[in-house]
Amino acid sequence: MSVQAYCQNTHGQNFKVDCRACHNPGGWKIDMNKFTYNHDSTGFMLEGQHKKTDCKSCHKSLVFNEAKNTCAECHTDVHGMSVGNDCARCHTAKSWLVDNIPELHEQNGFPLAGAHKVLACVDCHKSETTLKWDRIGNECVTCHLNDYNKSTQPNHIQSGFSTNCVECHEPISNDWGSPNFHYFFQLTLGHAIKDCKACHKTNDYKATSPECISCHLNDYNNAPNHKASSFSIICTDCHNTEPGWVATNFKNHDGLYFPINSGKHNNTWNRCTDCHPTNNYKEFTCTNCHNNQSKLAKEHDEENDYRFDSNACYKCHPKGEAD
Amino acid sequence: MRKLVLLVILGFAYGQSSYGQISDSVLLGTVSFKNANNVYVRFLSTEKISIGDTLFVKTSGSLSPCLVVAAKSSISCVTTPIKNCEISQDAQVIFRIPLSKISIKKPSPVETKKSKDTLFLKDKKNPADSIKTRDVSLILNKQKITGRFTAASYSTFSNIDNASLHSLTGRLSLNIDHINNSKLSFETYLNYRQNIVSKSTPEGYQTRFFRIYTMALNYDVSKNIKVSIGRKINNRIASVGAIDGIQSEFKIKKFFTGAVIGFRPDIFDYGFNSKLLQFGLYGGFNQINGKASYETTFGILEQRNGSATDRRYAYLQHTDRLNDKISMFSSLELDLFQNVNGNASTKTRLTSFYYSINYQPVRKLSIMASYDSRRNIIYYESFLGNEIDRLLADDMNMQGVRIRINYKLTKKIYSGISLSNRFQPDGQNKSNNFYGFITHSKLPWIGGNLNLNTNLNYSNYLESKVLALRYNRDIFKQKLNFSTYYRIVDYKYVNRDIAKSLQHYVGSDFSFSAGKNYSLSLMGELSIRGAENNYRINFSITKRIR
Numbered sequence: 125m126s127v128q129a130y131c132q133n134t135h136g137q138n139f140k141v142d143c144r145a146c147h148n149p150g151g152w153k154i155d156m157n158k159f160t161y162n163h164d165s166t167g168f169m170l171e172g173q174h175k176k177t178d179c180k181s182c183h184k185s186l187v188f189n190e191a192k193n194t195c196a197e198c199h200t201d202v203h204g205m206s207v208g209n210d211c212a213r214c215h216t217a218k219s220w221l222v223d224n225i226p227e228l229h230e231q232n233g234f235p236l237a238g239a240h241k242v243l244a245c246v247d248c249h250k251s252e253t254t255l256k257w258d259r260i261g262n263e264c265v266t267c268h269l270n271d272y273n274k275s276t277q278p279n280h281i282q283s284g285f286s287t288n289c290v291e292c293h294e295p296i297s298n299d300w301g302s303p304n305f306h307y308f309f310q311l312t313l314g315h316a317i318k319d320c321k322a323c324h325k326t327n328d329y330k331a332t333s334p335e336c337i338s339c340h341l342n343d344y345n346n347a348p349n350h351k352a353s354s355f356s357i358i359c360t361d362c363h364n365t366e367p368g369w370v371a372t373n374f375k376n377h378d379g380l381y382f383p384i385n386s387g388k389h390n391n392t393w394n395r396c397t398d399c400h401p402t403n404n405y406k407e408f409t410c411t412n413c414h415n416n417q418s419k420l421a422k423e424h425d426e427e428n429d430y431r432f433d434s435n436a437c438y439k440c441h442p443k444g445e446a447d
Numbered sequence: 448m449r450k451l452v453l454l455v456i457l458g459f460a461y462g463q464s465s466y467g468q469i470s471d472s473v474l475l476g477t478v479s480f481k482n483a484n485n486v487y488v489r490f491l492s493t494e495k496i497s498i499g500d501t502l503f504v505k506t507s508g509s510l511s512p513c514l515v516v517a518a519k520s521s522i523s524c525v526t527t528p529i530k531n532c533e534i535s536q537d538a539q540v541i542f543r544i545p546l547s548k549i550s551i552k553k554p555s556p557v558e559t560k561k562s563k564d565t566l567f568l569k570d571k572k573n574p575a576d577s578i579k580t581r582d583v584s585l586i587l588n589k590q591k592i593t594g595r596f597t598a599a600s601y602s603t604f605s606n607i608d609n610a611s612l613h614s615l616t617g618r619l620s621l622n623i624d625h626i627n628n629s630k631l632s633f634e635t636y637l638n639y640r641q642n643i644v645s646k647s648t649p650e651g652y653q654t655r656f657f658r659i660y661t662m663a664l665n666y667d668v669s670k671n672i673k674v675s676i677g678r679k680i681n682n683r684i685a686s687v688g689a690i691d692g693i694q695s696e697f698k699i700k701k702f703f704t705g706a707v708i709g710f711r712p713d714i715f716d717y718g719f720n721s722k723l724l725q726f727g728l729y730g731g732f733n734q735i736n737g738k739a740s741y742e743t744t745f746g747i748l749e750q751r752n753g754s755a756t757d758r759r760y761a762y763l764q765h766t767d768r769l770n771d772k773i774s775m776f777s778s779l780e781l782d783l784f785q786n787v788n789g790n791a792s793t794k795t796r797l798t799s800f801y802y803s804i805n806y807q808p809v810r811k812l813s814i815m816a817s818y819d820s821r822r823n824i825i826y827y828e829s830f831l832g833n834e835i836d837r838l839l840a841d842d843m844n845m846q847g848v849r850i851r852i853n854y855k856l857t858k859k860i861y862s863g864i865s866l867s868n869r870f871q872p873d874g875q876n877k878s879n880n881f882y883g884f885i886t887h888s889k890l891p892w893i894g895g896n897l898n899l900n901t902n903l904n905y906s907n908y909l910e911s912k913v914l915a916l917r918y919n920r921d922i923f924k925q926k927l928n929f930s931t932y933y934r935i936v937d938y939k940y941v942n943r944d945i946a947k948s949l950q951h952y953v954g955s956d957f958s959f960s961a962g963k964n965y966s967l968s969l970m971g972e973l974s975i976r977g978a979e980n981n982y983r984i985n986f987s988i989t990k991r992i993r
Contacts, residue, residue, distance in 0.1 A: 138737075149480065149485070149487075152520075167807075167810070176960075176964075176991060180591075181593060189738065190735060196685070196776075197766075200661065200685075201682065201685040202636070202660050202680065204680075204685060204688040205686035205801065208776075208801045208817060208819055209776045209801075209803060210803060210817060210849075219597070219966070220597075221597065221599055221616075221968075221985075221987050223956065223970050223985050226983075227913075230902060230913060230936075231867070231880050231882060231902055232904075233869065233877070233879075233904050233905075233906035235909070235911055235938065237950070237976075239610075241981055242604070242605060242612040242645070243612065246656065252715055252716060252717040253658060253712075253717055254638070254640065254656050254717075255638075255658075258824075259822075259845045261871075262878060262906055262907075263907070266876075290908040290940065290942070294940070294945070295909060296909075296947075298605075298607050298608065298979070307945065
């Protein structure tokens with residue numbers, strides 16, 4: 125009887141790969157041109173730089189399944205564990221350099237857009253190593269506290285402004301003063317004022333009322349007949365924010381006096397002075413527009429009380445209608 | 448009776464093994480392989496066989512010369528047949544040991560250290576288990592140089608205010624193992640970056656950064672004792688970062704222990720700072736058992752500024768691979784020292800905790816989940832008093848949960864989703880993110896891969912929605928990889944009704960492998976938002992050092 129000798133495999137007892145996948149009769153040295161073993165079958169795909177790496181860099185012994193297969197087991201963690209051990213979140217086997225940094229920031233709730241897109245990494249990530257990602261969050265004040273403390277136009281601290289910068293500023297705009305900066309009160313047309321103090325008389329900016337009359341009471345008092353005629357103090361009843369105080373509208377005129385926003389006289393006038401030639405708005409004229417005296421006389425030849433007079437017109441036509 | 452005894456003796460002797468030594472004068476081998484020119488014969492040991500020796504086969508009860516040894520290894524001979532001697536695979540071959548060599552001591556099959564030629568060492572206790580390789584001291588002590596040098600530039604510029612940023616980077620990693628086949632090795636990892644910015648910068652604004660992450664000499668005192676001197680990041684205690692000084696580690700079986708003494712890099716410029724003394728001890732154990740392995744490290748570190756304690760903390764790191772389906776990793780830092788307003792105490796504070804688990808129940812499906820919690824790290828002596836107050840006032844732990852699932856739908860289509868949530872107790876710094884993708888690889892007709900992905904993010908003040916399409920393929924025998932993509936992004940403020948235009952991105956990148964040692968890549972991107980055009984161009988070249 126014969127006893128079969130015990131056959132030992134250099135690559136481990138459970139190594140079942142055919143020798144010919146890697147070796148050839150020419151010798152033990154691996155000839156990569158004849159190498160047919162598919163490394164993907166191990167579950168660790170040789171991609172990118174791993175494809176060019178020498179086998180022995182990972183396989184420190186000939187027992188192949190002893191090779192390490194997590195990033196940290198072969199690569200030094202230069203991030204000092206500040207981002208855990210999930211290297212694949214940012215890196216690929218192609219290179220340690222990262223090209224999709226803006227996308228990674230979007231996934232963390234801080235898009236590199238607006239003024240933030242031309243920042244160097246170290247402008248925010250201030251670790252001395254330049255590669256350690258200490259916690260900084262995504263709230264503006266984390267990086268801009270100094271800007272908040274130092275601002276004087278207006279003084280944020282004295283004015284009691286919130287440290288929630290987004291209440292006034294836009295993170296994805298290109299500067300601090302975006303067009304929508306004063307979104308709660310549009311600084312346009314007659315309000316396109318650079319000097320905050322023109323409206324904010326005290327340092328308590330929140331105390332400034334957005335009501336027109338709070339700033340324009342003097343204008344109201346000095347305006348012709350506003351007070352005498354008991355005009356509304358809701359300025360927007362007649363005015364918009366165009367400079368010059370041109371009255372463009374009087375919403376209650378129809379109900380109170382004479383229909384000018386409805387009926388026959390709608391869209392027939394441009395300004396109040398079309399019908400009110402003097403500063404005394406109790407005075408009005410119909411004959412400014414209805415000025416064909418002979419024609420009117422002919423139309424009214426059966427009316428005994430007809431007179432070519434505005435008050436007479438109003439007396440018979442209070443609604444601005446022919447009948 | 449005599450014949451019977453002889454028969455038993457011969458039978459026993461013959462049955463020892465199919466190859467081996469049946470007497471002091473003969474070695475038995477087996478033909479392991481044949482080709483047109485050579486016959487390979489395997490022995491237990493070829494120590495007594497010389498090139499040119501003759502090997503015999505048994506025919507008709509007598510020995511006939513058949514093969515001549517042309518070359519040999521420690522257990523195998525390459526032979527050429529004599530006079531067209533026909534021999535088959537697995538046939539037995541006999542070598543007659545010359546009288547002059549008979550007294551040579553036989554090598555023990557389990558001998559390790561002394562026999563440098565013994566290739567296989569049978570584990571006496573568990574013969575079916577792992578096989579130890581030959582004494583690898585010769586392999587490990589062979590000089591080996593590996594490394595990589597990369598030069599890269601990142602450029603971003605915009606048509607708004609002509610804003611631009613250019614960042615030039617040079618990076619070198621170099622490992623020289625066993626300098627001149629000695630026990631001394633060298634490693635280094637350096638990075639240089641220069642930023643060129645168009646905007647006005649405040650006084651003292653830095654634009655150049657030269658960083659040495661590692662530059663150390665490592666010495667293998669013995670198989671179980673290693674010493675390093677210089678700047679080095681110790682992978683067993685990675686969160687400590689670089690240590691300027693001496694590190695030593697001693698291993699015995701599955702246990703290890705180490706000590707570090709030196710200095711902490713300067714907290715402003717990462718240079719050498721002799722005031723920042725640090726020292727500590729760590730210990731742990733690791734085990735590899737087939738496909739399972741685990742390693743645990745526990746350490747304590749004291750960091751000083753001058754003679755005062757800056758920080759003192761305990762560190763724990765654990766890696767666990769249960770099998771080829773599940774692996775886990777965790778680490779934590781526990782501060783053991785506090786000094787507020789001059790009141791030093793040993794009050795503990797958990798500054799960092801991280802845990803992750805990877806699970807791959809089947810080849811098609813992989814799941815990763817992680818949790819992390821981090822607080823401000825405070826150096827009580829290095830930081831100014833009001834800075835410490837601010838950090839302690841903002842001492843909430845920022846936490847994050849992440850889960851990622853990748854699934855291979857078919858042989859060519861795979862998909863995945865990733866959910867992450869960052870939060871802290873006061874509701875600040877919130878970020879909820881959803882990422883999903885689907886990829887079709889090896890597209891019919893045109894080849895390459897097509898990837899569609901989307902990302903949705905919700906923070907306290909901004910919502911972003913991204914949709915992207917990317918195509919990439921290898922060309923020129925996989926030496927060149929080309930990809931192109933389009934992304935569309937919609938930002939919306941949470942509490943403000945501001946009309947925003949969509950942001951469009953279009954880009955391409957090329958990666959080229961020039962031989963085994965060179966890689967080049969070029970990436971260009973244009974993004975458009977209303978009248979605003981932004982450009983990004985990244986370029987890099989990498990040279991492998993072998």
